[in-house]
Amino acid sequence: MLVLTRKPGEKIMIGDDIVITVMEGRGDGVRIGIEAPRGVSIQRSEVVEAIAAANLAATQAGPDAEELLAALRPPAPKD
Numbered sequence: 677m678l679v680l681t682r683k684p685g686e687k688i689m690i691g692d693d694i695v696i697t698v699m700e701g702r703g704d705g706v707r708i709g710i711e712a713p714r715g716v717s718i719q720r721s722e723v724v725e726a727i728a729a730a731n732l733a734a735t736q737a738g739p740d741a742e743e744l745l746a747a748l749r750p751p752a753p754k755d
Contacts (some may be wrong), residue, residue: 682698683698684698684699684700684701685697685698686698693712693713693716694710694711694712694713694716695710695711695712696708696709696710696711697709697710697711
């Protein structure tokens, strides 16, 4: 891991097309701005981990989970 010290307004380049700007320090946190191409996904790691945990829990829910989901679906339209 590369660890850098930056002041507000200073930037970090990642490759040719990603720029991270230190916006300001706040107490024990730092606000940053990220410029990247539209095709680059930017996610907070805790959100990605929470989604992965929820997906894992859903796969381990067992056969009853499918019945519960079916009950939540709206009824099929009658012809």
